Amino acid sequence: MIIGVDIGNYSVKTSELVNFISKVSESSSFTEENKITIDEEIYYIPSGEFSTEWNKSQKDNTIPLLYSALARCEGNYFKVVLGLPVGQYKKNKESLKAKIEENNFKHVLFKNKEKDILITDVLIAPEGASTYYNLTPEQKESIGNKQLLVVDIGGRTTDICLFQNKKILDVKTIPIGMLNVYQEIIDDVNELYTQELKLEDGEEILKDGLFLDGEYKDNSFIKPILLKNFNSIYKDLQLHFNPSKGYVLLTGGGSKVFEKAFKNRLKNIILDNDPVFSNAKGFYKLGINLWKE
Incomplete structure (x- = not known):
């Protein structure tokens, strides 16, 4: 399955219209509703505080947020298109891609459902620019x-x-x-x-x-x-x-x-027309064009 995932500093959006706040905590929460287990590591998403790290390719919360997004979608196998700010794209796209490829398989437990998630392909795209591909004809x-x-x-x-x-x-x-x-x-x-x-x-x-x-x-x-x-x-x-x-x-x-x-x-x-999901949908269309599915 091809999916666009926009891991924003404020919220995570996907081309499947998943949307949640970009906050990750490893501390227990009053509710188990936000609990997700990724390879036996427990996270609460969204919970905690925002990350203000400038370099998005180096954010500690990228992998938990990504798998939390994929856990909310149907399927086990994903071709993922992610983004970086245009000013960071050329310098950091390979390091972000390497991070995802090094963490391309996880066992996830979310809302009492277990599944293995495999990321089979990764594409990094420039944020903002991807919006162009989501314009109407x-x-x-x-x-x-x-x-x-x-x-x-x-x-x-x-x-x-x-x-x-x-x-x-x-x-x-x-x-x-x-x-x-x-x-x-x-x-x-x-x-x-x-x-x-x-x-x-x-x-x-x-x-x-x-x-x-x-x-x-x-x-x-x-x-x-x-x-x-x-x-x-x-x-x-x-x-x-x-x-x-x-x-x-x-x-x-x-x-x-x-x-x-x-x-x-x-x-x-x-x-x-759809400013919140525009990048994620643009990422998806780039993936469709690349992988021809």
């Missing part, structure tokens, strides 16, 4: 040979890929993602309201507001945080590319958060 026809900038706003990074005539001409990885935004929100809340909230609470506050002591608090401090991070992304976009040419495709989990800001600056924005 209508979108591709509309873009034609015009310039396309894919802006993929993820958990730890924003990946930018320049396409022209359907080929990648340039790439850039910016070290800003939604985890940065969440952490800045939490830092301000903890200082303003003498709290000890953690990074994981940032998404909830951004989405639903700040609720403390039985009431919603003023959250006007969030707008400057969003503006600062958007300006950092947009500045790099302008310095390295010309976003006014052709089209700019927004994708990734953070694209909805910054959609309005981008639209206020640019009139050539295309919104991804």
Whole structure:
């Protein structure tokens, strides 16, 4: 079975529409629902804290997260397509591929079901760029040979890929993602309201507001945080590319958060139809093309 697996810094997504938070803990949990045993090693996924390691090929949680994703899918044999940020792709793709190949067989127990999982083939693809392969035929026809900038706003990074005539001409990885935004929100809340909230609470506050002591608090401090991070992304976009040419495709989990800001600056924005799963589905289509199944 061919499968695309997007092991993001915030969440893991697959082309089979599996989606869970990218947190791994070896400490026991109050519930056994998140428990998974991989070759007699016990993990709780999602549980614990996020990994903020910059080099994704060196993350300790890659193998547990990958097998947790595969355990949630039907079948025992997988041809897997994974991704790396475009700025890390050339340098680190072989080391990530080697890591997967060295751990290509595991015995897994998940939700009272045991199975042996064998990864028979591995392909590493550039994140963000893979979104291009998940465009609809209508979108591709509309873009034609015009310039396309894919802006993929993820958990730890924003990946930018320049396409022209359907080929990648340039790439850039910016070290800003939604985890940065969440952490800045939490830092301000903890200082303003003498709290000890953690990074994981940032998404909830951004989405639903700040609720403390039985009431919603003023959250006007969030707008400057969003503006600062958007300006950092947009500045790099302008310095390295010309976003006014052709089209700019927004994708990734953070694209909805910054959609309005981008639209206020640019009139050539295309919104991804499925920004959360776009990379994983693009990985899958690359796998189909490579392995011809």
